[in-house]
Amino acid sequence: SDDTVIGLNVSGLLYFQCRDIGLETDYVELTRRLIDWALAKPNVKLMLIPHVIRNEDKPRWWRREQYVGDADDRAACRAAFEAWGGAKSDRICWLKGAHDAARVKYGIGRCDFFIGARMHSFIGATSQMIPGALLAYSKKAAGLSQLVGIGEAVVDLRTQSAEACVDAVDRLFESRQALRSKLQQRIPEIKSEVSDFFSEELAPLIYRCAGIDAPARTVESAASHSP
Structure with a gap:
């Protein structure tokens, strides 16, 4: 398909408790505006994606009395879909089958551009070199x-109005190819750095704590990195 897929993570925490967090942005209004913004673009499909989900053997998240609190983003995704999306267009859906982390990350991986309210959903996108916007309500985002x-x-919900946030997301969307190029350069570097840390620094320490001899290659690698 030639359609561009935009993923939007809808946070249950922000959707149901945004007034308790002290944001400049009305998050529910921002969600509505982002849905309208995406659907106004030609050849765009929008997928609402949960990231924090309950782990239950028999999920009962679809019941309306559970549309409260921050424990499950699926409640927020469904509420937003029913309020603004479902009746408007067949170009919007929400990831109903997101019962575990693997399915969530697969859904994120189908996107061409991703808007994350949960910081770890944004990590799930950038680790797959998918450009996007991080809707920030914490200084950790920067x-x-x-x-x-x-x-x-970073789109800072603490200091910007809903309208300003949508404008910022739109600018990032228009520059998504440049963002992707930056990720394609940086993410492999990060993966290499993490791999080196585990194999050359952490592994020898674990062997030492366990009181067993480390493989020769691990010992040599650790020695080569000693000051």
Whole structure:
């Protein structure tokens, strides 16, 4: 398909408790505006994606009396879909089958551009080199986005109105190819750094704590990195 897929993570925490967090942005209004913004673009499909989900053998999240609290983003996704999306267009859906982390990350991986309210949903996108916007309500967001090489991706809900946030997301969407290029350069570097840390620094320490001899290659690698 030639359609561009935009993923929107709808946070149950922000959707149901945004007034308790002290944001400048009305998150529910922002969600509505983002849905309208995406559907106004030609050749775009929008997928609402939960990230925090309940782990239950027999989920009962679809019951309306459970549309409260921050324990399950699926409640927020469904509420937003029913309120603004479902009756408007066949170009919007929500990821109903997201019962575990693997399914959630697969859904994120189908996107061309991702808007994350949960910080770890944004990590799920950038780790797959998918450009996007991080809707930030914590100072941790800036450090994360800078780490992956796209510091400009932060949209601060603490200081901006819903209208300003949508404008910022739109600018990021229009520059998504440039963002993707930055991620394609930086993410492999991060993966290599993490791999080196585990194999060259952490593994020898674990062997030492366990009181067993480390494989020769691990010992040599650790020695080569000693000051």
